[in-house]
Every structure is written in C-alpha cells, then in structure tokens.
Amino acid sequence: MQIIKRSSHTIPKEEAHGGTGFRKVYASQEQLKSTHFEAVTHGYLPAGNSFDWHDLTDTEEIMIVVKGTGKVMDKDGTYEYSEGDVFVFPANVQHKIFNDSNDEHEMIFMRVKI
Numbered sequence: 001m002q003i004i005k006r007s008s009h010t011i012p013k014e015e016a017h018g019g020t021g022f023r024k025v026y027a028s029q030e031q032l033k034s035t036h037f038e039a040v041t042h043g044y045l046p047a048g049n050s051f052d053w054h055d056l057t058d059t060e061e062i063m064i065v066v067k068g069t070g071k072v073m074d075k076d077g078t079y080e081y082s083e084g085d086v087f088v089f090p091a092n093v094q095h096k097i098f099n100d101s102n103d104e105h106e107m108i109f110m111r112v113k114i
Contacts, residue, residue, distance in 0.1 A: 004031050013044065017052060021045045023109075038111035045070070045105040050098040061089040061111050063097070068105030071098045 008024060016023040022044040029038065038059055045051060045068070063072075069082040073096040081087065081097075089095050091114050099105045 008042065016041075016043060017054065020049045021051055036113050038113055039109070041109045041111075042066075043107040043109055045097065045099045045107070047099060047102045047104060050096055053094050053096045055092050055094045056089070056111060058091050059111050059113050060091050061109055063087045063089065064108040066106040066108060068099060068101060068103060070100055070105055072096070073098065 004027075006026065008026065011024045011026065013022040013024055015021075024042040025039055026042060027037075027040045043051070043063075063086070065081050065083055065085045065087075067083060069080065072079045072081055072087055074093060079087075097107075
C-alpha cells in the first residue's frame with residue numbers, strides 16, 4: 001500500500017498547550033515529504049480552558065471549528081467562534097482560544113511553514 005491510512009479512533013490523544021487541552025495528530029512531517037507542511041491535528045479544548053497566548057514561529061495555522069462556541073483573541077480584539085467557522089492565523093501573530101462554555105470544544109488545525 002503506497003497511501004497511508006490511519007483510523008482516528010486509534011490515534012491517541014496527547015496533551016497540548018501545557019496540558020490545558022488535548023490533540024490527536026492526524027498527519028505530520030513523519031508521514032509527508034513536504035518541507036512546508038507541519039501537521040493536521042484535531043484539538044480538544046475542555047470547558048473553561050484556553051489555548052493560552054501563543055504564536056507559531058514562521059508557521060501559518062488554519063483552525064476549523066467542529067464543535068462549540070467560544071472566543072478567539074489577538075492584540076486587536078476578541079472574536080466569537082462557533083461550529084463551521086474558519087480562522088486563519090498568520091505566522092508570528094499572538095493569539096488565544098478560549099472555551100467559556102460548559103462543554104468540550106473540538107477544532108481541526110492545519111499548520112504550514114512559510
């Protein structure tokens with residue numbers, strides 16, 4: 001088999017952002033040869049937690065909200081998110097993702113090096 005098949009059910013959750021959330025790494029540089037692709041992950045953000053202020057050095061990130069409503073922040077403001085929203089975080093831009101609800105949220109993240 002030349003293609004790679006993985007089951008999301010067998011990919012383990014790992015701590016993300018210092019333990020404030022979790023992720024499953026669906027694909028990373030280990031599976032692909034691209035020098036620009038970094039990863040596709042499934043993020044899990046528990047109720048009341050945040051992926052605190054961070055940026056990705058020389059890496060762009062795309063977030064697709066799968067489940068939940070909460071807030072994304074950057075130095076210019078605060079933006080509500082809900083299921084189906086897509087956010088593009090330019091490289092080197094500080095941002096924070098906050099789950100102010102009582103339910104776990106889920107997002108898909110794609111990271112590309114510039």
